[in-house]
Amino acid sequence: GAGVSQSPSNKVTEKGKDVELRCDPISGHTALYWYRQSLGQGLEFLIYFQGNSAPDKSGLPSDRFSAERTGGSVSTLTIQRTQQEDSAVYLCASSRGLLAGYTDTQYFGPGTRLTVL
Amino acid sequence: DAKTTQPPSMDCAEGRAANLPCNHSTISGNEYVYWYRQIHSQGPQYIIHGLKNNETNEMASLIITEDRKSSTLILPHATLRDTAVYYCIVRVRGSQGNLIFGKGTKLSVKP
Numbered sequence: 001g002a003g004v005s006q007s008p009s010n011k012v013t014e015k016g017k018d019v020e021l022r023c024d025p026i027s028g029h030t031a032l033y034w035y036r037q038s039l040g041q042g043l044e045f046l047i048y049f050q051g052n053s054a055p056d057k058s059g060l061p062s063d064r065f066s067a068e069r070t071g072g073s074v075s076t077l078t079i080q081r082t083q084q085e086d087s088a089v090y091l092c093a094s095s096r097g098l099l100a101g102y103t104d105t106q107y108f109g110p111g112t113r114l115t116v117l
Numbered sequence: 118d119a120k121t122t123q124p125p126s127m128d129c130a131e132g133r134a135a136n137l138p139c140n141h142s143t144i145s146g147n148e149y150v151y152w153y154r155q156i157h158s159q160g161p162q163y164i165i166h167g168l169k170n171n172e173t174n175e176m177a178s179l180i181i182t183e184d185r186k187s188s189t190l191i192l193p194h195a196t197l198r199d200t201a202v203y204y205c206i207v208r209v210r211g212s213q214g215n216l217i218f219g220k221g222t223k224l225s226v227k228p
């Protein structure tokens with residue numbers, strides 16, 4: 001079946017502009033995650049949605065970052081007033097969440113490469 | 118979740134078995150061992166997971182020692198496309214939320 005999809009695949013923006021990144025999770029997955037990976041660095045957790053519960057925003061680096069998940073499916077990550085240090089690959093993952101039982105495997109999308117000039 | 122230790126890099130000849138070790142000496146009885154890999158410029162890919170028994174799927178085998186303090190991911194016949202960073206992650210059974218990725222092992226498969 002279809003995996004996690006993300007759009008756009010690449011985004012170049014100017015410092016100070018706002019950007020929106022989109023994630024389409026695997027159908028039926030109730031949990032959705034956003035991570036980012038700066039050049040040569042490991043994966044950094046940003047935010048986690050589980051069903052209709054309040055999201056875990058503990059990984060968001062500043063209040064310029066926000067995310068929504070509409071209808072329990074598609075998610076949008078918004079970065080306001082982008083800075084050069086926001087340049088990274090933004091990865092989305094989904095999983096069965098609370099329906100998974102003992103183990104909950106996350107499946108990742110291909111990522112969006114954001115470059116802030 | 119327990120901490121894991123992996124070698125930073127390994128080489129393997131194409132067609133040979135790649136054996137990637139992971140130490141997780143503080144693992145507790147209700148924690149699973151997961152393996153993911155990340156091929157250059159792609160998102161991480163789930164490979165396999167296990168609790169205490171050895172596991173095998175179409176991608177790899179996972180061997181967990183009897184004391185569960187270490188494990189080995191085996192790619193039986195490595196190809197050039199297996200060149201990637203491999204992450205070993207320990208996770209409590211039934212836990213939700215984000216995965217914590219370490220630095221992983223950079224596996225280079227050479228012709």
